[in-house]
Amino acid sequence: MARERVSQADEWQAWAQRYDIEGGIRTFESGLTVKVFVGALFVGLLMMPGSIYLSYVSGESGAGAAPWVAVILFTELARRSFTTARRQELYMLLGLTGAAVGSGLQYRNFIWYAYFVNTPQAASYEIADKIPDWIVPAGDSVGVLTRTLIHPDWFLPIGIYLIGKLLGTLRFVSGQYILFRLTADLERLPYPMAPISAQGATALAETTGKEETWRWRVFSIGSMAGLIWGFLYIGVPSLTGVMMSQPIQILKIPWIDFTQSIEGFAPTGVFAFRTDFGQMLFGFVLPFPVVMTEFITAMATQFILNPQILYRYEILHQWTPGLDVRGVGLFNGLDFWISYGMGKNFSLAIVGMAASIPMVIKLRKTQKAAGERGSFATPPNRGDFPIWLMGLMWLVGMGGFIWLIHWMVPNFPLSFLLGYAFLYTPINSYVTARTFGVLGRDLFEIPYLHEITFILSRYEEIDIWFAPLPDEDYGRGTQSWRVLELTGTTFTSNLAGTLLIMPILLVSGIVVLHFIWKIAPIPSAQYPFAQMMWPINATNECLWKTSLRDGNSQMLQAIRGDYVSAGLTSSLAIYGMLWVFKLPSMWFYGIIGGIGADPGGMVARLLGAIIGRFYMIKRFGMRRWYMFNPVLAAGFACGVGLIGMGTVAIALVSKAVIVKPF
């Protein structure tokens, strides 16, 4: 059996071509018009409360749907008004609506820390009183106890967030732009995944003709499915939660736990069947080999590796019968899987470097041999910015950010901050930009960088765990500039749109989150996902944040060199053997994702992948199926989102009404 060897870059580029569109275009127009701006605000702000509410109820915000809802509405309005929607307008609409719908969730950390500061976990690990006031007010403050964000207690955390946001915008816009000019203009890297993002807007713009298209049909099928599913999964528990003290759940949110049922034959194994069938849509689009290998490996972990090897040899020693998925997960993690996971993460970094370094060298050689090299000259009318201006913006943004962090944690060594900002960030961003340019994904990431830094700095205060560090990566964002180029959208119009909408979103996001917090405490029975997950998340956060304290923390004791080495070496061996036998590298990412994971969380995704691969592709053909996918997903998420909005509206009204006893 002579299998042909395919390099990792070729393998991923071949996958990307499934979504590809024909070439790029080189005429540029502004995408920012009044109707785009108003449309984005209308749909985004209409769906934002629903998306915040859904994220606490089910763990999925459905925010990804809003941009597509806006685009579908926009194109249909255009068609019925006998005008056409340009692809530049549609791409801008996608971006602005995405920003609008996500504007509430950007503040979700405030709600999380308002809960965390008063948890028994934070108290027992002795960090509740050490959480800095620029993250959250004190646990007994009025702003926290009365669940109100619009209160003087919150001014400092919100103010710090807003300054950080402004400085972040300066850094990220300029950093991404400079790297885009380097990698796309000067080095002519292909950015194979960029056409996928460009495809939606480009394809939909072509449908603003007169005749009815397949898109409406596919979108409607998705919406109806989403409405039915959303009503059963989100609507019933939310509406009954308004009327009763304990909501009725037709399907338990977020999972049905079979861990205790399997403990007879698979002690230390977990299986919590995740009930969110919206995950099926991810299965439709994810590479089939990744989904399949991930599931098989997770099954093997929970039914063979954990009970038959690790438990038998007393590596997993804290387990006792009767624990649920959260308890088993926590003990298994402390006994073995946290250490193993660390080694696994280091292997991903090494594999990434091994793949990206020769790629960089090869590209340089090819360019040199062919004698062709791009130039810094920009295409006409693309709306470019002077490089010096962008450089200056980055310096101001980064300088201000370092000053801010230094103000937050004055005793943390400044040299580490400067090293991160001016050495690590540029190198890391450049390497990532190149791997995105060649492969469409990030390969270069050093795991546990913060933890390593904290150990090296010998800084022992807990506040550093809450402060941001200037270890940034602008490489990922370079792809969005390439998408702008492919859709023919001027850079200036995109930047203007982003800056114009930002102040509106900063204010509206906080107001909406304030009202949602007022409905009921988060977590509570009204928000089943948060109620289930947040206590365990609080324990994990405490374990991490105290991991370096006194050199004797629970987390530090859980990290064992032989298990970390096992994670690193076994993952490298798996990758190496796949290479030796010329098997797809995608299998590696599936296997690594599946080791130690709960297979119950993958069932819906696997179902989607199987239906897509063995029925849908055969029924519709690969090209048509991949065209249907984003529209179907948008329709489904739109249906679920509508249910979310409906229930949040009813919940808000019911809380605003005071029932009098006569």
Next chain:
Amino acid sequence: MEKVASFIIILGTFLWLFSVLALEGRWQWQMFSALVLIVGIFWAHFWEELRDTDDTEESGEE
């Protein structure tokens, strides 16, 4: 070159299995196996990416 890379990777894998089964999974031996595997994987990728350009320079290599 491909065979050399394959050999190093297989050697690293066997070393690791040996260290786990016979040497009680001591981290020093596991890390040594990891080092061998890293060399093999880097070798494999350098060969894979640069083979076309190398072929012209190192004729008869493969």
